[in-house]
Amino acid sequence: MEELDKFNAIVLGIIFDPKEKKILIGKRINDPFVPKLSWCFPGGRLKIKDEVDKALKTHIKKKTGYDINNLGAIFSKIENDKEDLLLVYFLTQVFEGVEKPGDGMTELKWIHPKELRTYFTTSFNKKLEQYLLDLV
């Protein structure tokens, strides 16, 4: 029987505020997977036995203080230069909670999708960027 390759999986939330047309990003230090990462979308590693939707909500709650509605997966990619790291992005909206950075996040900021590119030090996928620009 063929042995299939294995991947570490990260679930990430694009937290969108439809009134202000802004997206929440967080600044973090010492990311275990991508050391040079600074500003990023909040999320975390999916573990065996996790349910995707619940894991996403738990990671976002810890990192931002917010409870979110998950509107569904919108994008997925393999991280550049890391062929065994899979990222899955979900569109989400805050429904309650008080903003509070945690779990490795040092700062949170709401920004317009147009500004995202200037905050990301790692490559920002064009397809994802276009999707987010189309939100507003």
Place this chain on the structure above:
Amino acid sequence: MEEETIKQQTEEPKSTDPFHILLVSIIFDPKKRKILIARKEKDPELQDLKWIFPGTELHHGEDLDQTLKKRIKEKTGFKVKNLGAIFSKVYPERKDYLAIYFLCEIFKGEFKPWKFYKEMEWVDPEELEKRFRSSFHPRLKEYILNLK
């Protein structure tokens, strides 16, 4: 479960183990409002024949979009446009398999099932649930029923 490549579990995975990744296609015909599903030849590793969404496992070094399109062409005969990820889940039956579902539309090619597909068929979204033997995730179901 509605996919083809899941094998029988041999041992219990640890919580920090990585995942096998399955790319699954929801191939939608907006004109006829139908979805393409297939049924595999009898497989000694699977208990019985069942209807599935065409899909493929992902290997290291492969690009998601290109791999999906290439395998869908091989398995269905159709060239598809990948409209993007729409859903993701871990299988309740196999917790070390993560599936990512992509909405696809055909733009070229002809109906030509892969040699291991016994049957391939366009069905109404409302009919899908009857065809699957096990879990059809309610969220995915809702998404598909809302396709226009």
